[in-house]
Amino acid sequence: MARYILRRLISVIPTLIGVTFVIFMFQRLIPGDPAVAMLGEHAAPENIARIREQLGLNRPLFLDRDSLVQGDLGGFFDSQYVRYLSRLVKLDLGNSIHRRIPVAETLGLRFPATVELALLSMLIAIFVGIPVGIISAARRNSLIDGVSMMGSLVGVSMPIFWLGLMEIMLFAVILGWLPTGGRLSTGVQIQSITGLYLVDSLLTWNIPGFVDALKHIIMPAIALATIPMAIIARMTRSSMLDVMQEDYIRTATAKGLAERVVLFRHALKNAFLPVITIIGIQAGTLMAGAVLTETIFSWPGIGKWVYDAILGRDYPIVQGGTLLIAIIFVFFNLLVDISYAFLDPRIHYD
Amino acid sequence: MNNAAKTLVRVDNLKKYFPIYQGVILQQHVGDIKAVDDVSFVIYQGETLGLVGETGSGKTTVGRTMLRLYEPTAGKIFFEDTDLTEMQGGDLRKIRARMQMIFQDPYASLNPRMTVGSILSAPLEVHGYWKGREKRERVDNLLEMVGLNPDFVNRYPHEFSGGQRQRICIARALALNPDLVVCDEPISSLDVSIQAQVVNLLEELQHKLGLTYLFIAHDLSMVRHISDRMAVMYLGKIVELADRNEIYLRSLHPYTQALMSAVPMPDPDAARSRKRIILEGDIPSPANPPKGCNFNTRCPFAKEICFEQDPDYREIKPGHWVACHFAEDFL
């Protein structure tokens, strides 16, 4: 078992190396010179050249043939890619070209916003999706089943940004109950401990802060939760149905056990494995930040931040942010793989 | 009967090992599953050689390796004096036409998305002798030969019963006029009532077309019925090979004797008076065969030498081969 986990961890390494390479290549390939983007198109050529030198943009991309020909082995390896990798290893993500703030710092500020949103959405998705799935399976082909399955299909078919807009339209514009965006209303302060405003406000017993944060987060969270909720509900239902066909369930019922006992003690445990897989995958997707939701609700998370950076040719942000997102994604997939080994006693990888 | 007959197939010291890999970063070759471990035999033209053994004895692997469906790890295979072992490409394909196989599972051995007609034409197309109308006639011909209505040529396999599907498999095996047909447990997944029909069909075809069979099975009474000679395998090695009657009545290996004692007899009195040899224990793993004779973990007659030395596979009587240190004692 430990060997399996170790093997999975090691197999992730080439993928991560490939990811860093792809990220590096990509924003080098995007047309547009960051020095020009920073200084403006009409800046003097000497200034542009100076900035390029500063940013290391005039070193060759991968390897320097010419230094090698001159016998300079060190110079051979001094290239953009190598510098990038060596900084990465030191966890130095560089500074934003446009704002001159270290990337890692901004990441630290914006990441908790995404985490909070993702967490709340997942919780909603799980606590609504799973019960709906169970009830649908238990009352198969009834009205509840039909409605919830159709509902989940609709949920999966709706564009998130549109759902968000509809929410804003209904609750913010027409009814005026909830704010249209942002994380907190102006003037509201919450002491930052974990970076998660809901948690922090409770920890400091800041009830007005809590309410305000809740009002701001509830709409994007519901919008974001819709798709995972629908998928979890469907998966729970189909997995439960598969398990309920098995003979050991029939035996339990024949023994005279109450339906609820049969359902929860016997069926659910075994039906859970595929559901856990789905939850893991969805969590990874959400954690990676939802550009669209963040755009509509002006939510200060990493998704929108990276998106803006891609368009603005702000290389360090793109590198750092994308890397973080990719790592989270890979990490969650890895978690899901490893959880298999623990959850299903039949599976034995060596 | 056989000594003057022509040798169709000869297998010398055939080995087929399946490597086992283990390791965290780089997979290392830590051992092998010795499915076929130094097997030698001869099949004469026109005969039926029965090959029996438990699950895991390697009999299926022998059949498949002989046909080059698996690459042999070591040893040689000769078909009519032509060395098959290293052949590639076009030559191999031509020889393939002369040795065909019938597989065990009639459900899995037919492509569910192809009509019976296409399944049977496939071999004809690959070898290119038959074209157009001749091809269609040949397909109809094949269906009739196995007792199926040629009108069913456009049906799909799922529309047939198990016995009928096996007939289609037989028809496919015969499509290229082979000399040798390896029957790999052809009746094991059929209903008992159908088994007899299929075996009779096989016998009739052998008689009509002059076929040679390697009949692999674990149903001893059926194998007895159809075989001229029989070979018994255990854990990758042949433990005994002889004429059918010799094996049944005068077997010289303890394993064969145990097997024969378990064959059901229709006469209740004879059955009652027969001594039943029951083997203790399970077959050891083919990845880790015991030192000495492979059978020493279960043999009721095992002596010290059996745990030290692997017995030679020797011809103890003309036409009767055994691999046991004490075979003479049973004569």
Add this chain to the structure above:
Amino acid sequence: MAEITPQDLFVTDFAVREHRSLWVDAWRRLISSNTARLGLFIVTVFVASATLAHFFWTYDAKTDLDYALKLKPPNLRPTEEISTIHPFGTDKLGRDIFRRTVHGGWNSLRVGLVAVTISLVIGVLLGLLAGFYESMEITQGERVLLQGLVGLSLGGIIAWIGAQWVIALLFGLLGVLSIVFGKFLAGKPVRIALFALGGLLIGGGIGLLGAPMVGLVCGLLGAVLGAILASPLTGTFFSNVVMRAMDIILAFPSYLLAIAIVAFLGPGLEKGMIAIGVVGIPIYARLARSAVLSVAQKEYILAAYSVGEGHDRIIFRHIFPNILSPIIIQATMGLAGAILSAAALGFLGLGAIPPTPEWGAMLGDSYKYLSSGAWWAVLFPGLAIMFSVLGFNLLGDGLRDALDPKLRV
């Protein structure tokens, strides 16, 4: 035992079922499902309206402009103020939203089809080959190709350092030689040493033409490459490389990758199609590969082998038709997803260039006006997206039930 002759067995003819081809069977099952019928209906309406509108109801996006009608609510009857009917209202440039929505369908349909085709063709091909070479023994000819290519490509790197392209060719040759020598000294360190030496000579010898340092580096790298080429590569190696590449693509959340690709390629609906298509490739590759792995175990593949069928025939006549079902289902769902992705890209301002009518772009244009009350500009395009995607999802669901192998006897 009485001899039963084959002739007597015609009696079993009656046991055979009524003849139905497999696809007809599946179609019947599809039609009988309510959800599938609904899905089919929606899809037909969508495709029909989009196609008919595109070919018969002309619309020139560039000239459609009327500031006087800016942001008017829907009206079903002409009034003194507004002389024309606008069932869905007008947008910020006074354009009729209904008309743009119907025409937008054509763009969404196009994007969906092209994107899915790209993902499918490339993904299935890769997955098919990966799965196949993982299960089957690789022939000598294919092995020569693989070794040669690996030698050529890795040798190319060394060749670039040494600035002598002939190095790449020589390494390709070295790879092929490895096959030619076949079993000679197989697995022994002597062989690895020999090939490493060869690599050293090729890299170092020719690299020296540049400069001593170059020769040194090339020589060392060449020795390593030689050692790798010494043992013939297996089909599993090829499969692993392909699936790793897929993993790397999958390591990025799809929206991020799509955005990055569009940023690289530039705006435009066609670029959006490519981006969405590329992002989808690994899904089909994984699907195809796992389907191939399960089919390749079946005995009819072995039977095809024993009859003498070559790899090409086995792949296309035996394996491919049997992996179609999950691919078709995925393609239908994938179409739904592609339409959603296209809308997302359009919303963000990537993808469709204004003034092309595209549902996501229409939403992107109009959502700022939501707070001033222009709900119609946001509601209707979104509904259009939702319904078309729903249609494909329903259809896909129905297909999954219809093509379910468990139902097939």
